[in-house]
Amino acid sequence: MNTASKLSVQNLAKLYDGVPVLERVNLEVQTGSFCTIVGASGCGKSTFLRMLLSQEHPSRGQILLDGARLPLEPTPDRGIVFQKYSVFSHLTVAENLILAQEFESSRWTGRLFGTSRKAAFESSDDLLDRIGLRPAANKYPAQLSGGMQQRVAIAQALIKKPSILLLDEPFGALDPGIRVDMHELLLGLWKELSMTVFMVTHDIHEAFKLGTRLLVFDKIRHDPQAPQAYGATITYDLPLKSPTGASLRSPEAIAGAIGAPQTNKPTPSFQSIHTPNNQE
Amino acid sequence: MRIINRKPSRVTALALGLLPFVLTLVAYAIASHYRRLDNPADKLLPSITSMGEAFWRMAAVPDRRSGDLLLWLDTFDSLWRLGTGMAVSTLLAISLGIAIGFIPHIRSGLAPYLATFSLIPPITILPILFITFGLGELAKIALIVIGTAPVMIRSTAQAVLDIPREMIIKAETLGASVLQMVTRLVLPQVLPHLITSLRLSLVPAWIFLISAEAIASTSGLGYRIFLVRRYLAMDVILPYVVWITLLAFLLDRALLLLSLRAFRWHHLGGDAL
Secondary structure, eight states: OOSSOSEEEEEEEEEETTEEEEEEEEEEEOTTOEEEEEEOTTSSHHHHHHHHTTSSOOSEEEEEETTEEOOSSOOTTEEEEOSSSOSOTTSOHHHHHHHHHHHHHOTTTOOOOHHHHHHHHHHTHHHHHHTTOGGGTTSOGGGSOHHHHHHHHHHHHHTTOOSEEEEESTTTTSOHHHHHHHHHHHHHHHHHHTOEEEEEOSOHHHHHHHOSEEEEEEOOOOOTTOTTSSOBEEEEEEEOOOTTSOOSSOHHHHHHHHTOTTSSOOHHHHHHHHSOOOOO | OOGGGOOOOHHHHHHHHHHHHHHHHHHHHHHHHHHHHHOTTOOSSOOHHHHHHHHHHHHHSOOTTTOOOHHHHHHHHHHHHHHHHHHHHHHHHHHHHHHHHHOHHHHHHHHHHHHHHTTSOHHHHHHHHHHHHTTSHHHHHHHHHHHHHHHHHHHHHHHHHHSOHHHHHHHHHTTOOHHHHIIIIIHHHHHHHHHHHHHHHHHHHHHHHHHHHHHSOSSSHHHHHHHHGGGTOHHHHHHHHHHHHHHHHHHHHHHHHHHHHHTGGGGSSSOOO
């Protein structure tokens, strides 16, 4: 085991207009982890993800990537898939997929022409096959279903071979059936590319199925007189041992425990779920 | 069935669309007929045939003094002024609009100034333009630019601001420079909105063009109708108004068609007016 973490979050806090959203967040993540992040709405999990992306900056504390502070703006080493608007609506599927290549090869206009453009399209064929969108290569995102759009978004985010992939409720708007397909696609790519993944989701089953580690964001300090007084932090940090997705614990048990954030003593139920019981 | 759920067939829709036009024509013909029963030399509501004759005279018979075909001369001059003015406004809207919308420092520097500038009633600047640029083409084109550019710049800047932040961040994570984001993301996302803004700005542009031509000009559609006004020549004025309307309509449709053709992705969502 290497002791140096891929990503290290140290005493992180984020305030909006003096109101804390996140506070005292500490986290060490190893290379290749698949961290799923769950929590109630407005608990700052998306804010946390945006800080990992450098879309927003910590009010206090710091985030280290490979031991160095995060750059101040988004960079190609951290890919992102949003719930929507993730692909470029004015480009076809194939054009979306060659865009990163065009940025790289054409310094000034960011556009390839003629044979080099054709070559770029050909090089993206494998990727199109991989996400099953070869027949839709010349369609615009608005002509695709939500699931197909997210396939493009994921493929596009992976083109720059980011060492960290950030997913902000990527399947939130998809049908359950489509979600399962997307899970398979994502897990396959994750294993293949040995990335570190952070995924925010509302779906606790999804979080268990995909993650190697589950992070639950919640407020632990609660002042009834001033509900805004304290921010959320990571209240549960559960290693989910099986990387294949077969959860070792019952999702319902944990969902029940963390679904009741108003009770001021969630610890007993936490311990009850922490006792190992290997029922498959 | 409720009336909101009843949709006209293609033929019905066409007939319904034509009906107000036909009714207007019929109403005019009746009113004109009865006025001319009282006074055959009535100038106010000339007959449709006399208007047709006047229009033919303007379009096909060379002017006795200059030998020009006045309608085409006027049309060419007016469209040249309008086109040049709108081209300058469009270039300003693209360059300044994107700069203001995309780069916060430029936005801080220019947005308040532009907001103030756009509130000056353009016609009040016309005397200043005539004094500084003389009575030639430049003053008229400048009026069109001053009248339309601020609004077009502002709406373009707003269109840039309306690009989902997610797309811009995605472009950053794909390694795009600012210039590359402008050429590959901002410009294509904004151009359909620019065309809409251009179509809407053509309405005030025509007003400024006709005003400038009416006040100081020797040719142009606006010049002509204000010239023949002295002789109460409604048989020329009315066809000219229809002709100007037709030109404006064709320009608008051409721009819509351009948008539908060039930015198909933008129109996948729904109907376009």
